Amino acid sequence: MAEFKKANSVGEWFDQRLGVVNFSKVMMSEYWIPKEINFLWAMGMILAVMFKILLISGIFLLMYYKPDVNMAFDSVNYTIMQEVAYGWLFRHVHAVGASVVFLIIYIHMFTGIYYGSYKKGREMIWISGMLLFMLFSAEGFSGYMLPWGQMSYWAAYVITEIFGGIPLIGDELVVWIRGNFYVADATLTRFFMLHVLLIPLAILGAIVFHFYALRFPHVNNESGEFFDYEEEAEKFKAGNKKGSKVIPFWPVFLSKDVFVMGIFLIFFFYLVFFHYGFAMDPINFDKADGLKTPAHIYPEWYFLWSYEVLRGWFFEIAGISGKDLGLMAFGFANAIFLVLPWLDRSPMVKPANQRPYFKYWFWLMIADLMVLTEFGKLPPTGPNAWVGFGASLTFLVLFIALPFITKAEAKKVGGK
């Protein structure tokens, strides 16, 4: 056993045993972040805090929630919302938080795309981020089922039904997922397990992985500049703080994050207390009824764009049914962001607006996603169906064209 001498302070006592001094250097005061960043670089920390808020509010809800088709609705809407002291607060925080976290995820993702933070060494950051996106999607979907309202039921019905379109195994797969022929008690209890145990565990792991993936390539910066971190860190440590291109994670980077977070939380709590309808759909305050289909079924807002990619294909083309085409497009849409680092063939790491061709692609993609989101909510009738089809087709074309567009850009800028 190593030789331990008597510690002179509590700090030293811990340092001897856990190496806290070195640890906090590596993790905090000598973890280097570029100085040239704007508030968009605070989104990652906001996400980490949102996850914590969701976890804590979720634990409180878990104390009173009952995962049973006969009790779930009242346990949420009566016990938690009206009986338990501040139960309503935890529910509002949790439901609004689950919705707003996606807004921040999208801002975070599109920031990454805009600044080209997914390539030239940052591929694993991107992949781990997409993994988080998928896990959060699964978490959002499973959580939405738990209050067992009309939208819980019918969104679960429609989304699990999608898997029925997979060739050969589709029908069996749907039954396997639901644990029954229709959405029933078994479906609720298994999604409950996923929502409160398996997916949160996986998310925790994925967050650690995401943070670790940031370590070697380092965070990108506003101009996409590559520089020598060792050298800049030495400058900083030598006291040339103004001349150095880096700042330490603690306290410099975090002081900005905390401020941005403060502003964000004002907005967040405004939504929690005064404007929560977008996250707690009114229809979900009707108890689930498998015999009564609501007039309009739509998923939560953050799934609307991919839902519309699915729905946009409503007629047969070349002998393939609209349903199958939609399913293929849907599969494409959900997988394509994952391989983005390899679709972008241009070596430029620059803000999109400084890239000659990519800038058009970027803003077109944003516009298309907005159109898809909008028409994913509107009833798919008359001209709406055609707009949906056009936007869905545009989505596919955009991503198929990306390698060619960026290749041309690479040629134009000559490998810079």
Added chain:
Amino acid sequence: MKEFKILAVIVALVGITYYGIEPYAHSVMHPEVAAADFTFKDVKNVDTTLAGNVENGKALVEANCIACHAIEAAGHPAVMPNADAAASYGVVPPDLSSAGRIYDTNYLANFIFDPVTAMHLEHKYTPDSGKQFPMPSYNWMTPQEIMDVVAYLKSVAPKVSEDKEGHKATFEAACGRCHNMKYAGIEATTPTDNLKNYMGATPPDLSQYIKSRGEHYLHSFINDPQVLLHGTSMPRVGLSEKAQEEVIEYMEEVGDSKKAERESLGLYVMGYMVVFALFAYLWKRKIWEEVH
């Protein structure tokens, strides 16, 4: 400044998307409908300017109505238990104690004259449906006599307090023969099986309808269910604007009981966050002064 420009772009994009999927999409899915009419001007068989005679009204009510309806406030208990009444009429005839207070005068007079048209249930009680509304039409009464009945009902109606208790009384008198309100422990006076038979649909438990339908929808729906749910068997109940507001108020008191707590706590929390952001800003400025 650049950061403000970025923020402006994000706010604009998020704002447009929000407008599209919330206010705009809802206006497409739930188009505006005709405004609620609390004068019930479509029914005009009875001249409601006539002044009613309470004494005469009392005699008419005792001769015609209390065979079916209780009027506890005037000392007339129900003639039979609810289960028997439901079995006889399909639905338990409501206690008329507060009828003079909660129903609009024009509606009430015309309802007595001809219940089916006043309730907008002509589509259900067509001549060849073989169905007959359980309460007879009193179209044989003169307008004066009908106004006498109305005057009597108004004279016996007890005043209620302007609070949850009062709102509850209005709710029970107006909706209580059909609807449960589980979260307030209220069960419809008519047993569910009878109701389903009588109405062709089970009236839903209204505990959370303030949330699922919202005040705006209820305001129009209660005034005339046919406008929003064409062909429904729920009758137009003919509440005065004030009574309807009390009913909606009650639905909110039961379905959203923490509203006041939510709104006052909300201000405190937001105030706290503003102070937090302010200090965070000062701290950030102090730290960044060294590096900029």
